[in-house]
Each structure stands twice: as C-alpha cells, then as structure tokens.
Amino acid sequence: MSTTLIVVGLGLAGAAYVGRLALQTGKLVSQNAHKIPKPSFSSYYKGGFEPKMSKREAALILGVSPSTSRTKLREAHRRIMLLNHPDRGGSPYIAAKINEAKDYMESQSKKSM
Incomplete structure (x- = not known):
C-alpha cells in the first residue's frame, strides 16, 4: 500500500515537472517569435534575372x-x-x-x- 502511494506521488511530481517545463518553453518560444523575420510577398521581385547583374x-x-x-x-x-x-x-x-x-x-x- 505504501509503495503504491510513493509511486503515485513520484508520478504526479514528474508530471508536474514536465508540465512546468513545457509552460516555460512555450513562454520562451512566444517571447522570441517576434525576432523571426516574416516573409512579405507584397513587394517581391517579379520577373527573371538579367544575364549581367545591374x-x-x-x-x-x-x-x-x-x-x-x-x-x-x-x-x-x-x-x-x-x-x-x-x-x-x-x-x-x-x-x-x-x-x-x-x-x-x-x-x-x-x-x-
């Protein structure tokens, strides 16, 4: 009986730790998301390339x-x-x-x- 309580307690503690880690990682990702450049396709270069760069x-x-x-x-x-x-x-x-x-x-x- 006491072994079961210990195993359940360790399982809950492990689940809480993993959940906390996931929340912290999610916060870090959302904080750094604005640093990633977003592609803007509204003014991209239309047409092929010239034979010699100008x-x-x-x-x-x-x-x-x-x-x-x-x-x-x-x-x-x-x-x-x-x-x-x-x-x-x-x-x-x-x-x-x-x-x-x-x-x-x-x-x-x-x-x-």
Whole structure:
C-alpha cells in the first residue's frame, strides 16, 4: 500500500515537472517569435534575372534603394538569406543570386567612395 502511494506521488511530481517545463518553453518560444523575420510577398521581385547583374537588379533583389548604406545593405542581405538559405529549404540558385547582388552593391559602393 505504501509503495503504491510513493509511486503515485513520484508520478504526479514528474508530471508536474514536465508540465512546468513545457509552460516555460512555450513562454520562451512566444517571447522570441517576434525576432523571426516574416516573409512579405507584397513587394517581391517579379520577373527573371538579367544575364549581367545591374545595380537596379541588385537593389530589387535585396529590397533596398540603389544608394543605401552599407549597414542597411547587410541587414537586408541577412534578412533575405534567413528566408532563402539552402540549409533551410531554399534554392541554392536564389541564394547565389542574393549573394551576388550583395557583392555587386558592396563593390559599387567602394567605387563611389
């Protein structure tokens, strides 16, 4: 009889611990949910890619203005790569074009300095 009470007590304590852990994990997930970038498909780049990258195309791919600052360029690149990275199910071709656009924009900003 006392063994049964001990086993039931341990079972309840274990269930309470797992429930508390689940609640804490749920709170952490909901607190960090706003940090994950949301895809916005309202202003995505429509059309194919040009054979040679231009400043206009690079700016359209990254979603920035052609005369944007270096920090905004890097933020835009990071945001888009988080959504399109091949390790997360994105296309390697699209990721290559995003990287090419960033490199092109950075090289153009170096030339204008």
